[in-house]
Amino acid sequence: MNRDHLLAHRHGDRTGELAGGAVLDFSINLAPVEPPIHVLSASIAFAPYPSMEGRGVRDFYVNRFGLDPECVLATNGAIEGIYLAPRALGLRRVLIPQPSFFDYGRACRLSGAEVVVLELSASEGFAFPGIEVLSEALVGCDALIAGSPNNPTGTLIPKEQLLALACRFPDKYFIIDEAFIQFAEAFPSNSLMPEIRAFKNIVVIHSLTKFYAIAGLRLGAIVAHPAMIRQLYGYKEPWTVNAVAEQVAGQLLHCSDYEREVRAIVAEGRRQIPDGLDGNSAITLHGGAANFFFASVNDGVGLDALLDFLARQGILVRDCRNFEGVSPRYFRFCIRTSDENRRLVSALNGFANGSESAKTVVGEAVE
DSSP states (O other), rough: OOOOHHHHHHHOHHHHHTTTSEEEEEESSSSSSSOOOOHHHHHOOSSSSSTTHHHHHHHHHHHHHHOGGGGGGSSHHHHHHHHHHHHHHHHHHHHESSSSSSHHHHHHHTOEEEEEEEEEEEEEGGGGOOHHHHHHHTOSSEEEEEESSSSTTTTOOOHHHHHHHHOTTTSSEEEOOOGGGGTTTTTTHHHHHHHGGGGGGGEEEESSEEEEETGGGGGGGEEOOOOOOOOOOOTTSOSSSSSHHHHHHHHHHOOOOHHHHHHHHHHHHHHHHHHTTTOSSSSEEEOSSSSSSEEEEEETOHHHHHHHHHHHHTTEEEEEEEEEEOOOTTEEOOOHHHHHHHHHHHHHHHHHOOOOOOHHHHHHHOO
16 A cells, blocks of 8 residues: 555545645554564564464464463454454354444354444543443343453543453453553553463453554454354464564564553543643543543534644644544544654644634635
């Protein structure tokens, strides 16, 4: 996909406005700094095949997160796990919150399962509902699939709530996508991965591509009880993890300085951006548990006007109108470095000030 096609894919028909110069891209939810050079330049030893089970990726999870090898199934990014789980578990009726990642529903439908929508409320900040509401919503369903933190809302599901649900409904599956969990402030205590041996009905889908900014390499895993992993293996295609991914996964074990840097930058941005937009009359922020914010334009302000304004500033954000369950007022942007965040905040405040001036002019003309 070339640059113009990429911009068109993310930003509708605004490609021409952005194509003339450098673009500050807030639309992709990757870590704001590149991985260390030793990861990017990892030497690739000749091998006719990678290991059939993606041993290099599995070993990363074992050594980095203290997991048992029999609890890890290496995957070609989180997306393979998202499509594998509904098929392997034979799901029939699945509860999925909206708005959320499109492929949760698509994976279920392709496996023959019916999707039951759980609408997250904007008035409640898109927070996950309480246990009693969820218990009622789960009636007739055999599984819940959700992101924590959720994309695009940036909200986190309390770990204790998920564990309580798994205890209350041992006959239902809880498939939780933790692709962004390493960005969350309380990681690893808010992850389900450390508790996985105690629950046969929890499936954690994880990705290394977001936090380590290596999306093109497709590294991820399913973390679950050994009995669940054995069941999933029975439906998984072989050789889905390539040799480059295996070797790079080994290099990621030596990225502790990088991890601290990313977490520090994201933590600063999580404070910096809301503070900088305090009093902005055009924009309302939501989420922020991960490395991105979900935002909406307020009444009387058009999303297209905002996107066009940002495009003229050379700034790209994610138009969220193609997410199911999202009203046409929402966009999403990631946290980047402090200077880049300041540029975005300045542009958003400039848009708000311009909108207020336009409203004043229109009001005077009407009078």
